[in-house]
Amino acid sequence: MISNQILQNTIDGLKGITRIDLCILDIEGQVLASTEREPGSHEDEVVAFTASPADSQVVHGYQFFKVFDENQLEYILLAKGSSDDVYMVGKMAAFQLSCLLTAYKERFDKDNFIKNLLLDNLLLVDIYNRAKKLHIATEVRRVVFMIESSREQVNAALDNVRGYCGAKSRDFITAVDEKNVIVVKELEPDEGYDEMIAAAKEMRAAVVQGDEDIHVAIGTIVGEIKEVSRSYKEARMALDVGRIFFGDREIIAYSSLGIGRLIYQLPIPLCKMFIREIFDGKSPDDFDMETLTTINKFFENSLNVSETSRQLYIHRNTLVYRLDKLQKSTGLDLRVFEDAITFKIALMVVKYMKYMETLDY
Numbered sequence: 352m353i354s355n356q357i358l359q360n361t362i363d364g365l366k367g368i369t370r371i372d373l374c375i376l377d378i379e380g381q382v383l384a385s386t387e388r389e390p391g392s393h394e395d396e397v398v399a400f401t402a403s404p405a406d407s408q409v410v411h412g413y414q415f416f417k418v419f420d421e422n423q424l425e426y427i428l429l430a431k432g433s434s435d436d437v438y439m440v441g442k443m444a445a446f447q448l449s450c451l452l453t454a455y456k457e458r459f460d461k462d463n464f465i466k467n468l469l470l471d472n473l474l475l476v477d478i479y480n481r482a483k484k485l486h487i488a489t490e491v492r493r494v495v496f497m498i499e500s501s502r503e504q505v506n507a508a509l510d511n512v513r514g515y516c517g518a519k520s521r522d523f524i525t526a527v528d529e530k531n532v533i534v535v536k537e538l539e540p541d542e543g544y545d546e547m548i549a550a551a552k553e554m555r556a557a558v559v560q561g562d563e564d565i566h567v568a569i570g571t572i573v574g575e576i577k578e579v580s581r582s583y584k585e586a587r588m589a590l591d592v593g594r595i596f597f598g599d600r601e602i603i604a605y606s607s608l609g610i611g612r613l614i615y616q617l618p619i620p621l622c623k624m625f626i627r628e629i630f631d632g633k634s635p636d637d638f639d640m641e642t643l644t645t646i647n648k649f650f651e652n653s654l655n656v657s658e659t660s661r662q663l664y665i666h667r668n669t670l671v672y673r674l675d676k677l678q679k680s681t682g683l684d685l686r687v688f689e690d691a692i693t694f695k696i697a698l699m700v701v702k703y704m705k706y707m708e709t710l711d712y
Contacts, residue, residue, distance in 0.1 A: 353455050358384040361447060369440045372431040374413075375448070378424055387431070397427050407441070409433045416445040420452040461485050465523045465535060468576070469495070469583040478577055487576070488521075488537075494547055495570040495582040496534040497590050498558055508532045508558045515557040531590075532558070535579055538572065544604065547572070551602045566593060569604040591615065595706045596699060610696065614703050622700045629697055630681060638677075645673050646685065646694070654691055 362373040366386040374385040378401050380394030396410045400417075401424065407416045414437050418426040426448060430441030464481050467473050473481070482489050500508040505526055512532055516522045523535040534554065536547070551567040559565045568589035570582030585605035593603030596611040605612075614622075626634060638646070645663065649670075652658040660670040674685055683690040 353451055355383050357451070358448075361451065362386055362444065365440070365444050365447070371437055371440050373441075373444055374429040374431075375418075376427045376429065378427065380427075383426070393429065400427065407438070414438055414441040416441050418445050418448045418452070420449070420456065425452060461487065461523065462525050465525050466527055469525075469527055469533065469535075469580055471580045475577060482576055489576040490574065492538040492540075492542075492572055492574055493576070493579055493582070494536055494538060494572045495579060495586045496536060496547075496551060496554060497568045497570075497583070497586040498532040498534065498554060499566045499568075499590060500530055500532055500558065504560070504563075505529060505532060507560075511557045512554055515554060533583065533586075535583075544569075544572070544606065548602055548604065555601060565601070566590060567602050568593060569602070571605055588612065588615065595702055611699060614696070614699050617700070617703070619704060619707055622704050625700060626697060626704075629683075629693060634701055642673065642677065645670065646677070646698075649674075649685055650691070650695060654686060654688070656686070 358375050362375060362384055363386060365371075365373060372386045374387060374390050374393075375383045376393065376397055377383055378397070380392070380397035382390050393410075393413070396413075396415070400408060400410065400415045407414060409415070412431065412433060414430040414433065416428040416430070417424055418428055428441060428445050428448060430437050430444065464473075464485055464487070468478060479489055498508060498512065509524060509526060509532055512524050512534060516524060516534070521537045523533075525533050525535075527533060536550065538547075547569055551569055555565050555567045568586045570585035570589070573579060573582050589603050589605040589608060592608050592611045592615045593600055595615070596608075597603055608615075645659075648663055649656075649659045652662065656667060656670055656674075660667045663670065678684045681694070683694050685691045685694060
């Protein structure tokens with residue numbers, strides 16, 4: 352459960368204080384961590400010591416100690432020397448390892464609980480019972496962040512986010528897949544979405560390395576632990592919808608998805624039928640770059656002809672000509688609000704369809 356690196360760091364720190372060499376072995380006698388440069392083989396002694404009822408004994412100049420996780424024997428600790436001082440240091444080191452096992456087990460249990468909570472793998476009664484046993488508050492405001500990462504960087508991202516949140520944080524940091532880091536953040540009474548946007552920016556800054564294109568999605572704020580899974584699903588949807596329709600945004604909140612959220616939930620056959628009915632078998636994606644640039648700029652300026660022509664550096668009559676030409680080919684006049692909405696939705700539907708096609712491969 353505890354990594355060998357953590358074990359090594361622990362006994363290195365203890366040796367730095369006591370100047371006594373320590374070694375940690377598994378119950379089969381394999382060395383997991385040691386402060387000696389060339390630790391000797393103690394397999395036979397460990398096997399005999401494991402089978403004995405003693406919790407400690409001296410063998411060949413080493414103090415042997417058993418380290419338990421509750422009633423389960425996990426490690427054998429060796430302290431070099433046979434004096435009373437070495438015995439005392441060995442007992443302290445064994446106690447430290449036992450405490451580490453308890454702490455890591457509790458963290459693992461909480462991590463496991465949070466993962467199952469996010470994935471809806473728990474019954475309602477189990478959620479509250481397990482939360483009570485793990486001393487997790489059930490009626491506090493929380494929100495879920497999903498931080499996009501690569502498969503190669505997800506472990507580093509987890510460590511960086513944990514470092515950002517701090518050791519005493521009441522937040523939960525985990526991963527339920529190989530590409531995303533999940534943060535279940537507990538909010539203060541006066542915190543809202545503005546503060547969460549700021550927190551998302553700080554999390555992204557803690558994770559991003561070099562020119563990585565990292566996005567952070569935010570679910571909605573919920574008031575009970577049973578609703579955390581909903582905030583997680585919303586954050587996941589926000590990440591996907593943001594990737595399709597708002598690729599230029601580094602931070603995307605579920606509450607800001609607008610019509611993109613509705614389009615994302617449409618079945619592909621219905622989308623194809625919509626495009627077919629509106630454009631008679633054509634696609635708005637077939638237009639040349641000049642036409643698409645004109646359309647997008649026209650939408651950006653709220654259908655204002657004068658402002659659009661100014662920003663495109665073209666005469667007003669040129670813009671009117673382009674819009675008339677578009678009307679003849681599609682039957683839609685973008686100067687009419689209803690037609691403009693139809694065209695805008697069609698562009699978004701095509702983006703969505705293209706994105707879903709890439710997932711199919």
